[in-house]
Amino acid sequence: MRANRIPTEEIRREPAAFDDRVTADGRFGRAAEPGRFRLVVSRACPWAHRVVVTRRLMGLEGAVSLAVTDPRQEDIDGDPHWVFTEETGSPGDRDPVLGIHALREAYLARDPHYDGGVSVPGLVDVDNGHLVSNDYDRLSLDMATEWGGLVRDGAPDLYPAPLRDEIEALGADVYRDLNNGVYRAGFAPDQAHYDAAVAGVFARLDALEERLAARRYLVGDTVTMADIRLFTTLVRFDSVYHGHFKCNIRKLAEYPALWAYARDLFQTPGFGDTTDHDHIRIHYYYVHTGINPTRIIAAGPDPRGWLTAHHREELGGSPFGAGTAPGPVPEGERV
Numbered sequence: 095m096r097a098n099r100i101p102t103e104e105i106r107r108e109p110a111a112f113d114d115r116v117t118a119d120g121r122f123g124r125a126a127e128p129g130r131f132r133l134v135v136s137r138a139c140p141w142a143h144r145v146v147v148t149r150r151l152m153g154l155e156g157a158v159s160l161a162v163t164d165p166r167q168e169d170i171d172g173d174p175h176w177v178f179t180e181e182t183g184s185p186g187d188r189d190p191v192l193g194i195h196a197l198r199e200a201y202l203a204r205d206p207h208y209d210g211g212v213s214v215p216g217l218v219d220v221d222n223g224h225l226v227s228n229d230y231d232r233l234s235l236d237m238a239t240e241w242g243g244l245v246r247d248g249a250p251d252l253y254p255a256p257l258r259d260e261i262e263a264l265g266a267d268v269y270r271d272l273n274n275g276v277y278r279a280g281f282a283p284d285q286a287h288y289d290a291a292v293a294g295v296f297a298r299l300d301a302l303e304e305r306l307a308a309r310r311y312l313v314g315d316t317v318t319m320a321d322i323r324l325f326t327t328l329v330r331f332d333s334v335y336h337g338h339f340k341c342n343i344r345k346l347a348e349y350p351a352l353w354a355y356a357r358d359l360f361q362t363p364g365f366g367d368t369t370d371h372d373h374i375r376i377h378y379y380y381v382h383t384g385i386n387p388t389r390i391i392a393a394g395p396d397p398r399g400w401l402t403a404h405h406r407e408e409l410g411g412s413p414f415g416a417g418t419a420p421g422p423v424p425e426g427e428r429v
């Protein structure tokens with residue numbers, strides 16, 4: 095997808111360009127050594143946000159460092175690119191650890207002939223500057239289940255074995271209709287594609303509203319990967335999907351259970367404390383010139399609503415089960 099072109103066909107998603115796996119035992123060729131890998135993200139991106147939440151809940155901040163790109167991408171060769179700038183904390187417009195200005199340099203270090211898309215999140219090998227993986231789902235799942243030994247004491251089980259089938263079945267529906275559905279609506283090439291996508295978005299929100307009326311979390315009694323995958327879309331809904339992507343039949347704030355569920359997660363360590371409402375608004379409205387050619391960034395909504403009481407404790411459950419909440423956000427990563 096080229097965010098700066100008027101859409102002429104339905105948004106298509108390519109498989110991840112690089113999907114090397116990093117695990118504690120190194121059985122796929124790369125071992126998760128502390129300091130060896132750097133996670134490049136945009137705070138705006140819902141797919142990157144999933145990995146950022148997982149990393150924090152698992153207490154991997156010391157093991158894998160974080161590099162945040164500027165929400166206003168830079169035009170390079172006619173396409174918007176993820177770059178490091180002084181404005182978002184990179185002296186000399188270069189990432190202080192990787193020494194690069196644009197994330198695509200890590201793709202090119204890995205494969206000098208690479209000419210595909212460049213997306214966040216990206217895991218980069220600090221030793222040689224190579225992009226290791228831009229497979230956001232695998233990155234989240236591996237950090238949740240495969241980085242044993244590096245995860246903090248009290249880290250929750252985000253992907254409990256007995257619940258995996260249910261998490262994946264639900265996740266497929268939520269991905270199709272909602273996580274990716276909002277993009278199909280926002281970048282629809284014509285009325286018919288928009289109508290179909292937006293109907294799917296709200297049918298899925300309606301179904302989730304019903305599911306979450308009597309249960310605190312999506313699957314089981316604790317936070318799981320299912321909640322992380324849903325949260326990063328919900329937290330962007332009223333600020334960018336409702337207006338910029340025209341998913342405006344209802345607001346998230348008009349769904350009592352879903353809105354309370356989203357606030358509950360937002361107020362749980364790992365979720366709201368990794369959410370940057372400004373980066374979200376700035377990125378979507380500024381970069382997608384194919385659908386917002388003036389680049390005017392919408393002012394609202396007022397984010398303070400996220401901090402209001404949700405009363406979801408009354409439904410039982412506990413966010414981290416037998417585990418504990420993560421400690422404070424490290425200095426330098428506060429949003």
Ligand SMILES: N[C@@H](CCC(=O)N[C@@H](CS)C(=O)NCC(=O)O)C(=O)O
Pocket residue numbers: 095096097107108110138139140141142174211212213214215228230
């Ligand atoms: N690459 C993955 C998801 C990651 C993704 O789409 N990230 C967006 C930001 S939210 C991105 O980096 N897009 C790059 C671009 O289109 O220039 C996919 O297409 O399934």
